[in-house]
Amino acid sequence: MIRMFLSGFACLGFIALSAMFLIWWERKISAIIQNRMGPMLTGFHGTLQPIADTIKLLLKEDIAPAGIDFLSWWLAPFFVTVPVVTAFVVIPFSSSWVPYDLNVGVLYICSITSICVLGIFMAGWGSNNKYSLLGGMRSAAQIISYEVPLLLSVLLVVMESGTLSMQGIVHAQEHGWFVFKPHLAIAFVIYLISSTAEVNRVPFDIPEAESELVAGYHTEYTGMKFAMFFVAEYTNMFIVSATAATLFLGGWQGPFLPGVAWFLMKSYFLVFFMMWMRWTLPRVRMDQMMSFAWKLLTPIALLNLLISGWFMLKV
Amino acid sequence: MLINDTQKKIKDKFPSLAVEIVGSALVVPKSSLLEVATFLKNELSFENCHSVTAVDRKDKMEAVYHLYSTSNHIMLTLKVILPMDDLTVESLYLLWPSANWLERETFDFFGIKFLHHPDLRRIMNPDEWTDYPLRKDFKRDDFIPRPQSTGLKG
């Protein structure tokens, strides 16, 4: 019991720190890509910038626009944040550092992060704003369609390792990371693409689409409610990267350094990859993205699954 | 002189019309604007209506069209003189779609009514306004015209 509480607090602390770090990091990465300096004034190279941001967001007035659907508007930030936080339950930071190693960990993480779409749609619907509504609709369509290839690629990992437990999958990679096997490498690429769509990052940031929909579903949110969307986005980025690291890159395994270090390195590298894409690529269009998911990613993932499954049975 | 050629061609086509050259502009009577414009577009290949505007001469209003022929490189200034008590003129929207917004702008600032225009609303100023600000007699309490400069003194 005490262990669970402690790990819960540790996870919350980690989430806050990680989100702050990621926000700072993203600013710095974008600055480097764009020949700028980024935040420089608060602390050494702007390291205290996220804290300044947080204080600013905490002090902001919480404005509720007229004509909102109060319950869904008010609950939406929680529906976005809580699933992301609870997903940490099964993330294996190292061989012993895992809050609770569920025996259906993969299933749990996939299902719990899907609840986010509910929150996003609630935000879009509740805001009484047409841009938000469009953003919410886009988001629902996008996340649901990218869930399919994502799950299909995860399924292949489960088939390969024969377990649904996150730790079990890490242990199954003791003799080589999954990403080095050709059929799983394909699955890894599919996972990366669809998880980018899942967390609404460029080139799939269609629900937010600044130049079209102002800020999409969180247009009307201010202050701490906005901050919750923000934290959820960055934490979600970390979650999908950590899941990818666990499923395909051998999790906490690696020579010399302790497991936690390896795990964080792999996860943050994937996060960096997403940021890199964000600051380089333009956005795709809604219908292009949908046809990409249904006409390309899903068939490839299915074929990949079928062929590898056939080989597994035969061998 | 290119404008003379254009005048001559119009004269040949419509012998009864009083088409005259004033300054560098071709002045056509208001009643025959549409005919002349159609002729200019279809047969003299003025395919571009560059600008539509007006000049308030205090006693009369001039509607000014700048038509351009890309193939012959001629810019023609076409003018129609309107009496102040009847500021209506035929819209050239069907000949040149670009005249749509340009005529709206002229209506907005001078109050010239373009007949048969599809969408004659004010374009810059508020819809409920009744003044026409570019007319010389435009008066508002908060608008004080600067006195005409007297040049450098001394």
Place this chain on the structure above:
Amino acid sequence: MGEELIVNMGPQHPSTHGVLYLELKLDGEVVLDCVPHLGYLHRSMEKIAENRTYTQFIPFTDRLDYLASMNNNLGYCLAVEKLLNVEVTPRAQYLRVIIAELNRVASHLVAIGTFAQDLGAYATPLFYAFSDREKIVELFDELCGSRLTYNYVRIGGLSGDIPPGTDKVIKDFIKYEYKQLVEYNELLTHNVIFLARSKNIGILSKELAQAYSVSGPILRASGVRWDLRKDEPYLVYDKFDFDVCVGTVGDSWDRFKVRLDEVTQSLRIIEQAIEAIPEGNPVSKVNRVFRGTGESYLRTENPRGELGFYLVAEGGFNPYRCKIRSPSFSNLSVLPALIKGLNISDAVCVLGSLDIVMGEIDR
């Protein structure tokens, strides 16, 4: 299909380039109808012109197309010079060509950057373009002491000669910009997502473009080989060797590409002009206050199209009437015809590729 949704895009919206207000009728995400509402930036420039002397109005032309102030100054001064029959020294003419082309480069860079921004490339191309433009702006700052509103071209010449060493700075910039153009091509032009977003979107046919009196890069992107600098040369443009860039289809990508190519051509013009600047005094010798009579209509090739000034003078110190024919105004008027039936993302893409500046639409 479903219920019609009216979305008021603007006057405050990230991608309406200022204060344009588009009333969009949407069916889901498909634009059924679009009604632009203008006038949020209306400053009654034409009325102001009637209440100022000819020279006093030059600073106001800076505020028309605020991304290409030099070109506006130039267009206005040429119109007044035509009215008064003023001769300009050859050195002033060459310098005018150089600054006009530099400003065209700056303006096109902004157009390219904001277009990429509209397509969702977060800020990176915009920052690249702006840091290039910054070099031009700093150069203009050296020339006339101002970064955005220059008031440098005067009736009968320029406000001052270029400071010594400017040609070196310009040559360095040209070398640098050629390298940067390669980067733009790598980052945007042949980027798969960029192509997918802008190819065959908002096709403006030749006929439609001419009917709506569209001009500038947008007209050329539709395949019309028409450039005032080539077809009706003013200043000394006929002495330079440059190409008129044309597109093939007239889609958003062509409009982008034509602008990118025009940057190269402008750099070529500057290269030739800077080698051939004659000696002399470019400073204006015309009185600050003078009377004029008659009429003049003069067009110049601005970065966004053909800017026309129609001046009527009746012997006073002020123009009797000054009509400004702004290119963006006509270019925008074709927008409703272009975006009907596209979805909202493409509408933003088309609007971005038209590259309007509200300052000269509303005047």
